Amino acid sequence: MEKIQNFAGLGANFLPPDPVFETGIRRAPRREAPLSPSQKSLALSNALRYIPQAWQEELAGEFLKELEEHGRIYGYRFRPAGRSHGKPINHYSGRCVEGKALRVMIDNNLDFDVALYPYELVTYGETGQVCQNWMQYRLICSYLEVLDENGTLVVESGHPLGIFASHPMAPRVIVTNGLMVGMFDNQRDFNIAAAMGVANYGQMTAGGWMYIGPQGIVHGTFNTLLNAGRIKLGIPQSGDLAGRIFVSSGLGGMSGAQGKAAVIAGAASIIAEVDDSRIQTRLSQGWVDRVAESPDQAFLWARSAAQAGKPLAVAFHGNVVDLLEHAVAFKVPIDLLSDQTSCHAPYDGGYCPVGLRFEDRTRLLDQDREGFRTLVDLSLGRHFKAIKALTARGAYFFDYGNAFLKAVFDSGVREVSKNGVDEKDGFIFPSYVDDILGPELFDYGYGPFRWVCLSGRAEDLRTTDKAAMACIDPNRRGQDRDNWIWIRDAEKNGLVVGTQARILYQDALGRRKIALRFNELVRNGEIGPVMLGRDHHDTGGTDSPFRETSNIKDGSNVMAEMATQCFAGNAARGMSLVALHNGGGVGIGKAINGGFGLVLDGSAPAGHGRAIPTPLKPAKNTIWFTASWDLSPFLSPSRPHCSSGR
Template identity: 40%
Template sequence: MSQVAMRDLCLGIQLKPLPAPQKRSPDVPHAPMRNVPLTKDETKIALKNALRYFPQRFHHILAPEFASELKKYGHIYMYRFKPFQPLKAYPIEEYPARSVQAAAIMLMICNNLDPQVAQYPEELVTYGGNGQVFSNWAQITIMNAGRKYLHLESLKGKVLLTSGLGGMSGAQAKAAVIAGAVGVIVEVNKDALLKRYRQGWLHEICSDLADLKQRIQRAKKDEQATSIGFQGNVVDVWEFFAKDAEESGELLVELGSDQTSCHNPFGGGYYPVQLSFEEANEVMIQDPPRFKQLVQESLRRQVAAIDSLAARGLCFWDYGNAFLLEASRAGADVGQNGIRFKYPSYVQDIMGDIFSMGFGPFRWVCTSGRPEDLDLTDKIACQVLRELLNSDVSDSVKCQYSDNIRWIEKASLNSLVVGSQARILYSDRRGRMKIAQAFNDAVRTQRLKGPIVLSRDHHDVSGADSPFRETSNIYDGSAFTADMAVQNFVGVTLRGATWVALHNGGGVGWGQVINGGFGMLLDGSKEAHQKAAELLSWDVNNGIARRAWSGNNYALDTIRDAMEEDPLLEVTIPHAASENDLCGAIDRFFPTKSP
């Protein structure tokens, strides 16, 4: 598409003439109706707020139209003003911007509204990162879960059972296969399942539990890596395998998790097993108290089935999606003690130590839109990682470098790109700085045909504060302290980020997390070379310092290494208290009272 065709996007709200009303497209999924019981006064405010974008001469046309949308969908989407141009990540030179930085921002926004990327594109609902790049955090999690729980380097013949294919959770299918496992991903929404199947993220689909059991048995026997999408409710699947294990004594599932959107359990994020998908969508709107009751009963049943399998050897972890939190609120036996449950958060058990070593989801986007550029960036990143692997680093860090070399070598073979030409690589401070500067050199010498945008997921070393996910393995009492993401937001701003963001939510739920993010354009200049090093160093070290202060040994080693490499970096190192000194003082001044 040419700049001329894209120019309408820069003209603001079209009023000359007022565009004709548009219907919702039947070819894309749509968000469930929002159940927001507004009073008459609140409804008036909602309409007033929507109409303030438009001159009064149009209000008699738009007011009833917007009121109808609010009544029908629970939100005013203004479908009349949908752009006629297909939105996706076009090559950066096609955006009619006054600077390449502005064009990069336009590219990123348009990519997130690509129907192949967004969950509900016409309702402007997307999951950050979904589609623009397959994130290898899921693969990293599964591989390290195999090491930690099963004491295995290979997951051949092992089964992961989880749920969710709609948003970021769609990564689970690819991740299981790359890790060598049999991935069974349950999805209640047929459209979401078929979308992932058509995109090639699922190898096969089925909807019969007996067929699923037989397929798993064959795959385990043949040690076949595959991804099976099961259409149905995940509670039915958990209960089926729990009953089967009880009757046969055979444990078919070794690893388990959940990626339903439990941060929004009563608004379409979790579907109760007692109802079909279509019935649930109706009850959600028509009878919210009953829907909540069914969801909570369903959560209790799911936990009971997981408990039964865990007693036989299943290893289950929480993905930080508020599953265990909502299960505890529903009255399920999850053994809650503060922010800890009987099943660990994957941050507490797996990712926390990886974050403490400085490894997290480093993202880049090839703004040229050329697959050849993405292939070249893969090769550049792999070369940097090999050099780092042969440097003087600890065995635990070398293990992470090896995993990421394996990932980046196979990335292009696994057809991971949906949307923009982009990649995520779990990298540490050294890796991010060296890879970024190598990319900038390749842009300068025109080996890469367009600028590179650097970014990362908010779910990173220091990008988010959340006591139920990112900071859940910080045990000094500060897990609820929400300042790290703000410090990052300010720090990357001062160090030359092209754009920054500070926001709430992010998969754990409003009020449960705060996130800071950024984007940075590499244009081949000397300024970009220097800014990349300074920004990325701060972005990682800020989180390592927080984790080191809480006493994490990996973080302590990592921040000491960083200070040796950078004489200007000074981080306060904690002095560990001995158990004897602690217990002696407590016993003296806080003696246990006799009953």
């Protein structure tokens, strides 16, 4: 590793200066680190393995202090100075286009305007990290710079194992995150492993290097809200949510899409958020319209907008429990109701208890974790009680796949489970996949396809939007009509945060057609290279009985083989990047999820339908082989979906 250490700036003759933290940038709370003395020693050794011997004595005390104060060793000193952002691909040096492209993606994940806690390498979801520390970041970037078409970089929970000999049709990078052995696959043992520096929570597109800001979930949220209105509220297929009120919580990396999605769908919405910095971020980006400091004000604005048939996104600066209890007490009508707090990590700061200010939440996490846990449990109980009261009055509540109902159950509320005993038969309220996204989209192969114009040029994104729209037949199916309108209005709706990217819920045929057209545009020099990808939250990408596979009815919803086969098949078929993670959006031990990245460089195979090695990986060939495979495991007719058994 010595040569790559020198290349990464970890083997220079002098240490980087002490870290300087820019004011106003969110910082992660202290993480749980239940380590024994011997485990602390091991954590220190694991961090120091990236450091030349000459520096280790000097840095040992600094790293130990980080572990004590933050619960993790981040190696702040080794963070590159200044603000990170995904630069145009030609600003990066490298031996292959994939290596440079993935550096664009990584740096975008750590952009101050994109990431939740950029100094702690957390992209979104309270705990979803690119990698564990800044030494790993430097090494990964250095490996990507020297990577060529005859090598594959292997990354295990942020640790770059090295570049191994492969071939042009092999993946350039294989990433895994948090894959625990069964008996240790629980939150406490994961926290120990993470504190020791051997486990990383990659969430989905954080450790999978495919995040595109809140846009990454906005089309899915839009589809969910619009179809909830059609199925539950009687909205016509050609209608929208004008005159309806949607209430939820969370304005973070993924939840921050809720207000924008509601506005595009025509609804008036209120999104509760305790962290004012997240509200200000979404306000400045145009993802919420107004900020209310009281439930009265929030509901006044929302009801006025609904009565006028106008869309509106109100951010309520406060706790969602206060907001919902106000609605119960004053009989305020709500049409659609959900939650997007980070309940996969409720005791690590993902859920702020009612009665605590956000800064008090952070302090309590540091000083009294058991006290914090007690308050979380009490708050979840009140939250559930308010939801029950509102649904009894006609509100439609759905779990948005953030493990909210599981967190309520874990807090001691047994009545939330269908059988009143355990969670194995599910919960009394539906998952949005079970009730909406599954039967309307996933069952037909529509999922969160995305692309990034690596040139960084807005005109390239505009060109790809037009090309994608031309590939969609709006008369084929209702979702295609919705997709055509979505792409038509995408630029007007101002969805870009970070890289020039686009999200589109598309099926296999549509993805393949669009990808081939994009590759042709690259080959003709009309646009620069394009990164194709998707959220792990896709038709075949994730096994999770509380979310993605909640509508699988043959008992295999508890198996993790679909996502694993999808990952392996994508690797075999030549994706540029393949990733497999533990936890997804619901938490350790509750999901296995995978994703991919495919760089379109304009190359084409020498023959049709066969993988023929060429100086450049034949992107066209990879598109043909992978587009259908990536979705097919979920769509197998032998796997019953939903109540219809479709």
